[in-house]
Amino acid sequence: MNLDILWDAADGDATFARDLADLYRGHITEQLGLLHAALAAHSASDVQAIAHHCKGSSHTCGATTLASLFGELARLGLAGQLEQAARVAAEAEREFARVQVILETLAPQPATTEPPA
Amino acid sequence: MKKILIVDDDPLITTVYAKHFRADGFDVRVASSGQAGLDEVRSFLPDAVLLDLHMPGVNGVQWLDEIRKDARFAQLPVTVFTAGEIGWQLWAARNSNVNFIFKEGAQPLGVVRAINAVLAMAAGPPPAASRTPAADAAGRMRTP
Numbered sequence: 729m730n731l732d733i734l735w736d737a738a739d740g741d742a743t744f745a746r747d748l749a750d751l752y753r754g755h756i757t758e759q760l761g762l763l764h765a766a767l768a769a770h771s772a773s774d775v776q777a778i779a780h781h782c783k784g785s786s787h788t789c790g791a792t793t794l795a796s797l798f799g800e801l802a803r804l805g806l807a808g809q810l811e812q813a814a815r816v817a818a819e820a821e822r823e824f825a826r827v828q829v830i831l832e833t834l835a836p837q838p839a840t841t842e843p844p845a
Numbered sequence: 846m847k848k849i850l851i852v853d854d855d856p857l858i859t860t861v862y863a864k865h866f867r868a869d870g871f872d873v874r875v876a877s878s879g880q881a882g883l884d885e886v887r888s889f890l891p892d893a894v895l896l897d898l899h900m901p902g903v904n905g906v907q908w909l910d911e912i913r914k915d916a917r918f919a920q921l922p923v924t925v926f927t928a929g930e931i932g933w934q935l936w937a938a939r940n941s942n943v944n945f946i947f948k949e950g951a952q953p954l955g956v957v958r959a960i961n962a963v964l965a966m967a968a969g970p971p972p973a974a975s976r977t978p979a980a981d982a983a984g985r986m987r988t989p
Contacts (some may be wrong), residue, residue, distance in 0.1 A: 736952055737861045739868060751857055780899055782921030784926070785857040795950070 729828045730775030749831040752789045776805030791827045848872045852882030865953040879903025893922040922963045962972035
């Protein structure tokens, strides 16, 4: 995860970076659901299209490892190699879980208050 | 005010680019599909378009083919995104008079600068004293 890329995408705006992180998490969660359905339906073209879509979003948010995994998934979808695609999809899900933990750190921290003297 | 139309089915990418172009003083419209983009380009009449090549339905290459048939958009500056592995689409886009081709993951600020340079070039050569290194560099990146 390269947070510098996310920071650039947000133009240095911390609130916007958090909004983007939320948008990304929601979007990829939804797309992973669709990816599961496409794999279950043995639809290689859907696997390719969904993975390609996720690759672009992941690049934009700085999730570079995940972007590479989605790129590999898109390639496997295009080649119709769905067994291998299912393995890479599982790896992508594990990586997404790691990315989510990192993105959580962007969440606003509760304000600390100094105890009265 | 400069007007830009962003045609991309990825909400994350459109959100990022809309913010950057608005911050640079653009009037921004977003179309989340190729078909919506075709409708929008005819009503919004943008000065430039940022286009994703890989979209379901009307894809970027079909989109370019369609607008280039209309004399109003024959010279409309279009910058495209590509994920890189779709060679035939890239080839077709190059043959549709696109100004720049960016790989997905490009820095948004660089894309904004490039499109500004295209618009500046379309407006005619500026006085020599006001030329910027950024515009010159962007000009060198121009695709055939």
